[in-house]
Amino acid sequence: MSSADIGVTGLAVMGRNLARNFARNGYTVAIHNRSYARTQELVDQFGNEGSFVATETVAEFVKSLRRPRKAMIMVQAGTATDTVIEALAEHMEPGDMIIDGGNAHFADTRRREAALRKRDLLFVGTGVSGGEEGALLGPAIMPGGATEAYASLGPMLESIAARAADGTPCCSHVGPDGAGHFVKMVHNGIEYSDMQLIGEAYDLLRRGIGLEPRRISEIFAEWNKGELDSYLIEITAEVLAHTDAETGSSFVDVIVDQAAQKGTGRWTVQNALNLGVPVTGIAEATFARALSSGNVQREAARQLAGPNPAEHEVSEDMIDDVRQALFASKIVAYAQGFDQIAAASAEYDWNIDLGACASLWREGCIIRARFLDRITEAWGANPALGSLLAAEEFSSAIAQTQDSWRRVVATAARVGVPTPGFSSALSYYDGLRSERLPAALIQGQRDFFGAHTYRRIDKDGTFHTDWSGDRSELSL
Numbered sequence: 110m111s112s113a114d115i116g117v118t119g120l121a122v123m124g125r126n127l128a129r130n131f132a133r134n135g136y137t138v139a140i141h142n143r144s145y146a147r148t149q150e151l152v153d154q155f156g157n158e159g160s161f162v163a164t165e166t167v168a169e170f171v172k173s174l175r176r177p178r179k180a181m182i183m184v185q186a187g188t189a190t191d192t193v194i195e196a197l198a199e200h201m202e203p204g205d206m207i208i209d210g211g212n213a214h215f216a217d218t219r220r221r222e223a224a225l226r227k228r229d230l231l232f233v234g235t236g237v238s239g240g241e242e243g244a245l246l247g248p249a250i251m252p253g254g255a256t257e258a259y260a261s262l263g264p265m266l267e268s269i270a271a272r273a274a275d276g277t278p279c280c281s282h283v284g285p286d287g288a289g290h291f292v293k294m295v296h297n298g299i300e301y302s303d304m305q306l307i308g309e310a311y312d313l314l315r316r317g318i319g320l321e322p323r324r325i326s327e328i329f330a331e332w333n334k335g336e337l338d339s340y341l342i343e344i345t346a347e348v349l350a351h352t353d354a355e356t357g358s359s360f361v362d363v364i365v366d367q368a369a370q371k372g373t374g375r376w377t378v379q380n381a382l383n384l385g386v387p388v389t390g391i392a393e394a395t396f397a398r399a400l401s402s403g404n405v406q407r408e409a410a411r412q413l414a415g416p417n418p419a420e421h422e423v424s425e426d427m428i429d430d431v432r433q434a435l436f437a438s439k440i441v442a443y444a445q446g447f448d449q450i451a452a453a454s455a456e457y458d459w460n461i462d463l464g465a466c467a468s469l470w471r472e473g474c475i476i477r478a479r480f481l482d483r484i485t486e487a488w489g490a491n492p493a494l495g496s497l498l499a500a501e502e503f504s505s506a507i508a509q510t511q512d513s514w515r516r517v518v519a520t521a522a523r524v525g526v527p528t529p530g531f532s533s534a535l536s537y538y539d540g541l542r543s544e545r546l547p548a549a550l551i552q553g554q555r556d557f558f559g560a561h562t563y564r565r566i567d568k569d570g571t572f573h574t575d576w577s578g579d580r581s582e583l584s585l
């Protein structure tokens with residue numbers, strides 16, 4: 110019987126909870142998983158939460174959906190997603206829709222959307238953020254795909270999405286084909302950057318000042334009451350307050366200090382390199398995870414000289430400086446992420462509304478933060494800002510924090526605590542505001558060794574100096 114409003118296949122952490130979220134919101138949900146055990150488990154544990162149609166085969170799953178069908182995939186990105194799409198498509202009919210809510214690469218989404226369009230099937234690649242809890246109670250949802258697809262799917266997604274304080278659903282059509290997955294990828298890149306900055310703040314308080322995790326937890330909890338108010342700061346306070354039951358030690362002290370990554374941060378940086386957008390914070394965060402996991406190099410370098418700690422005591426006065434450095438660096442991280450979205454939007458003709466994009470991240474997602482209201486307003490007031498850093502409220506916020514920021518970066522260098530996030534954010538800020546950059550010298554060097562030419566500040570045209578001859582200038 111074709112009775113389900115929507116289907117979810119892939120019932121691990123995300124799929125299971127999204128299926129429950131749809132059911133709790135009154136939809137009849139067909140459920141399917143490669144191995145039936147997960148389907149049975151969902152029905153056994155949560156079957157009473159709403160209307161589920163449990164299915165064992167893909168054919169049965171597709172058949173159980175009301176036409177035009179909507180089937181959502183929540184499986185691993187890459188070949189697993191291609192396999193599931195193909196299996197679904199074989200049983201679908203023209204006008205049916207496949208929605209991929211996994212963390213797919215946006216280029217794969219563009220390819221899949223185009224291929225399925227040729228088969229008269231709609232394909233929506235959508236970012237979903239919020240982890241297990243968000244998927245169940247209301248994630249941030251970033252759908253791409255055709256406008257026509259959003260017309261029928263959008264209301265369903267909006268009904269299960271998180272809501273901002275003003276009641277707006279944290280879900281809206283981001284743009285065509287891969288735009289949704291692109292925005293989710295950059296969301297994850299900012300997530301990497303934000304987590305790295307928080308890690309550096311922790312490290313400065315721990316190794317720089319010498320505070321214990323429980324005290325640092327209290328500091329983060331306090332910071333979470335102000336302009337740093339965000340989900341990541343909130344959970345940081347929780348993690349730092351946690352005690353390991355087995356050893357009685359601070360939980361953070363029993364975790365191996367090697368940060369894993371599934372790929373979205375790396376994809377963001379790779380794409381930023383292609384687009385020529387300096388997302389230095391995301392790049393440093395991604396490399397910092399790689400450095401932490403580089404066993405061979407860490408082992409080889411462990412005995413290298415550092416500053417004498419006795420000569421470099423840091424007082425508790427620095428705590429508030431660290432808070433301010435964190436806020437300034439965080440503004441830079443978001444500014445860089447929005448630059449990348451703007452560049453991709455122009456490159457792929459997506460016409461992404463940056464204000465609407467910021468609005469999507471206000472609740473439900475991992476990078477949700479109080480200051481996203483202000484970012485939404487800033488882009489809404491002036492979509493041609495050029496850089497988020499140029500918005501009055503952020504330029505004045507940084508003007509107020511920059512002395513602290515500079516002190517923190519200088520202190521970190523002095524005491525030997527690595528702060529690639531704080532330092533690169535400050536360098537980026539100083540680079541942008543510089544009247545003149547040493548890029549002029551680099552152009553001179555390029556022209557010297559490779560006749561790569563340069564432009565002049567005082568006249569139009571392209572020039573080359575005859576470096577190996579009489580050093581006269583040629584206008585090309």
Ligand SMILES: NC(=O)C1=CN([C@@H]2O[C@H](COP(=O)(O)OP(=O)(O)OC[C@H]3O[C@@H](n4cnc5c(N)ncnc54)[C@H](OP(=O)(O)O)[C@@H]3O)[C@@H](O)[C@H]2O)C=CC1
Nearest residue numbers: 119120121122123124143144183184185186189211212240
């Ligand atoms: N976990 C998170 O916090 C978030 C995850 N995501 C993304 O959502 C998607 C789902 O994530 P998550 O719930 O963590 O699950 P996983 O990424 O761990 O994927 C597990 C699911 O994929 C299925 N699967 C794997 N390979 C295949 C295949 N070849 N054919 C069919 N099914 C397959 C598994 O089926 P089986 O049970 O049979 O093994 C299982 O249902 C991923 O793309 C992830 O990147 C997005 C936001 C947050």
Ligand SMILES: O=C(CO)[C@H](O)[C@H](O)COP(=O)(O)O
Nearest residue numbers: 238239369370371372373475
């Ligand atoms: O998409 C997510 C949150 O938004 C996932 O949790 C993602 O897996 C996190 O990335 P990584 O595992 O690389 O830290």
